[in-house]
Amino acid sequence: MRPFQSVALVALAVPLAAQQTASPLSANAIFEHTKAATVIVLAGEGAGRLHSIATGVIISKDGVVLTALHAIKGAAEVQVRMANGEVFDRVELLGSDERRDVAALKISAGGLPALVPGSTTSVSQGDPVYAVTNASGLAWSATEGILSAIRPSDEVPGAGSGFRLLQFSAPVAPGSSGGALVDRSGALIGIITGGTGSAGFAVPIENVIGLPGTGTHTAFGSGSSLQMPAKVEIPHSSAAIAGSDPKQILKDARTISIRSKTQFLTVDTLDRALAGRKDWPGLGLTIVQDQRVADLLIEIDRPLFTYVHTFVIVDKRTSIILATGKVTAFDGTIASAGIAKDIIKIFAAARLPPESKQK
Numbered sequence: 001m002r003p004f005q006s007v008a009l010v011a012l013a014v015p016l017a018a019q020q021t022a023s024p025l026s027a028n029a030i031f032e033h034t035k036a037a038t039v040i041v042l043a044g045e046g047a048g049r050l051h052s053i054a055t056g057v058i059i060s061k062d063g064v065v066l067t068a069l070h071a072i073k074g075a076a077e078v079q080v081r082m083a084n085g086e087v088f089d090r091v092e093l094l095g096s097d098e099r100r101d102v103a104a105l106k107i108s109a110g111g112l113p114a115l116v117p118g119s120t121t122s123v124s125q126g127d128p129v130y131a132v133t134n135a136s137g138l139a140w141s142a143t144e145g146i147l148s149a150i151r152p153s154d155e156v157p158g159a160g161s162g163f164r165l166l167q168f169s170a171p172v173a174p175g176s177s178g179g180a181l182v183d184r185s186g187a188l189i190g191i192i193t194g195g196t197g198s199a200g201f202a203v204p205i206e207n208v209i210g211l212p213g214t215g216t217h218t219a220f221g222s223g224s225s226l227q228m229p230a231k232v233e234i235p236h237s238s239a240a241i242a243g244s245d246p247k248q249i250l251k252d253a254r255t256i257s258i259r260s261k262t263q264f265l266t267v268d269t270l271d272r273a274l275a276g277r278k279d280w281p282g283l284g285l286t287i288v289q290d291q292r293v294a295d296l297l298i299e300i301d302r303p304l305f306t307y308v309h310t311f312v313i314v315d316k317r318t319s320i321i322l323a324t325g326k327v328t329a330f331d332g333t334i335a336s337a338g339i340a341k342d343i344i345k346i347f348a349a350a351r352l353p354p355e356s357k358q359k
Contacts, residue, residue, distance in 0.1 A: 024184035027130065031142045033186050034132045035083050036113040040139060040228075041067045041105070041178060043075035045286070048225030051075060052290040055133045055179035056105065057188065058114045063088075064212050066191050067178035069096050069103040070289060072220075079223025080107050083140055089224040095214035100163055100203045101177075101193045104211035115180055118187025120166065120204045123147050129168050131192060131200075133179035145170035148199065156201060157263035159194070165201045166190045172200035174291045229293050246322045249296075249315045250350035255286050257294035261301040265309050265332035265339075270300055273333075273340035280340075283347050291316070298343065302332070309335035311343065322346075 039056040054071030058064070065080060072078055078091040088107040096103040123129070127147045135141050148167040153159040156167075168181060172195025181190035181202040190202030258267045271287055274280050288294050297314045307330055313323040323346045327338035 025186050027144060030130050030182060030184070030186045031132060033113070034115065034130065034180055034182055035140050035142070037115045038083060038132045038134075038140060038180060039065060040081040040134050041065070041071060042079040042081070042223060042226040042228070043072045044077040044079075044223060044226045046076040046221070048077075048227070049286075050226055050229060050293050051288055053134060053175050053228070053292060054177050054290075055175065055192070056080065057178070057180035057191065058112050059117065059188065059209070060212075061110060061112050061114050063107040063109040063112060064094065065105040065107065066208065066211065067103055067105060068191075068193055069098065069101045071177055072103055072105070075220060077221040077223045077226060078105070079226045080105065082112075089222045091220050091223065093218040093220065095211040097208055097211060099160055100208060101160075102191050102203055102208045102211060104208075104214075106212070106217065115182065115186070115188040117205050117209050118183055118185070118189045119206055120150060120164075120189060122185075122187070123183050123189060125149060128184050129166075129170070129189070130182050130184075131168075131170060131176075131179050133172075133176035133192065135173035135176045143170040145200070150204075158266055159201065163207065164204055165193075166204060168200045168202065170200050176200070244315070244318055244320055246315075246320060247350045249318075249320070250313075250322055250347060253285065253295040255288045255294045256296045256298055257288050257291040258298045258300065259291065261299065262332075264302045265300050265335060267300075269332055269336045270298075270339060273336035274343065277340055277344060279344055279348070283344065283351055285347065296322070300339065302335075309339060311339050313343070313346065 037058040041054045041056045043052045045051045052071045054068050056065040056067035059066055080088045080091055092106040094104040094106050125147055129145055129147050131143045132140055145168045148169050150164055150166055153163050153165050154161045156165055176192055179192040180188050181192055183189050188205050190204055192202045194201050258270055260267050297316050299312045302309045308326050308328050310326045312321055314321055325342045327335045329335035
């Protein structure tokens with residue numbers, strides 16, 4: 001591997017105290033340095049079956065990487081890819097923080113480009129912030145925004161409680177989780193964990209920088225067979241879409257991803273409701289977190305000022321709406337049971353033989 005070199009970025013290698021008094025770097029210099037230390041994290045279920053794609057950030061030259069815990073949790077195999085083309089198939093888990101959704105990984109390498117940890121004490125509301133992520137399958141995409149606020153996680157729907165979050169004004173798409181949020185000196189101030197609409201959220205780096213020393217070295221299986229998903233060509237004519245058979249699409253699907261447009265009915269709630277039904281395993285479907293590796297999308301919602309919980313099943317390739325439904329209930333947990341029952345009935349009608357459906 002070629003050593004990372006950049007005259008313009010020498011300031012990034014000096015101690016943090018010196019950085020805080022240095023002049024801000026150009027956005028281009030920040031992005032170039034951040035890109036070099038940003039990785040793609042592929043997590044698999046075994047036998048090369050891709051489960052999720054996330055972003056990671058190198059925080060030490062000897063191969064320590066921080067990423068989103070939810071992306072690698074339960075993974076059988078993990079692979080890490082660098083911007084310079086290097087691929088690492090042997091990955092270890094060094095530590096994790098369930099509350100903040102951050103994990104520390106280790107790859108066997110040295111002399112890597114790494115980001116210098118900064119501090120939230122060096123940034124103020126309205127300051128510019130930068131990120132490089134693997135959003136929506138577009139590897140090493142650069143985004144720029146401002147620090148909108150530093151707020152308790154309790155104020156962010158679905159984030160949990162008991163810690164702080166950095167809110168910033170940059171879009172966060174699937175695949176961005178685990179990415180680096182840096183300040184105008186190029187110092188790492190947060191690990192991106194999610195977002196809603198045009199608002200992104202990151203965990204302050206000072207709260208997770210100690211993760212690599214909190215656990216034992218737990219090795220994942222070799223990720224050598226994991227591959228980025230192939231880009232699927234979307235039909236360009238209405239005739240091609242019209243020729244698609246919704247029942248056949250439901251029958252052929254292997255993976256689904258759930259997304260929620262409401263805090264009253266979360267992805268995890270419906271995920272648990274489906275997994276808890278005894279007729280779910282027989283459908284041969286796998287729920288994946290990353291929408292890019294899903295065949296179908298299930299979108300759930302509860303319009304404001306109503307108790308009507310809705311779901312839509314969509315073919316990701318053609319955007320055809322395959323099925324819809326609704327359940328009226330005061331509570332999202334109660335509604336999820338009814339929605340799970342309806343979803344399974346829809347898939348069973350398309351995927352199971354007549355005798356199985358009768359049973």
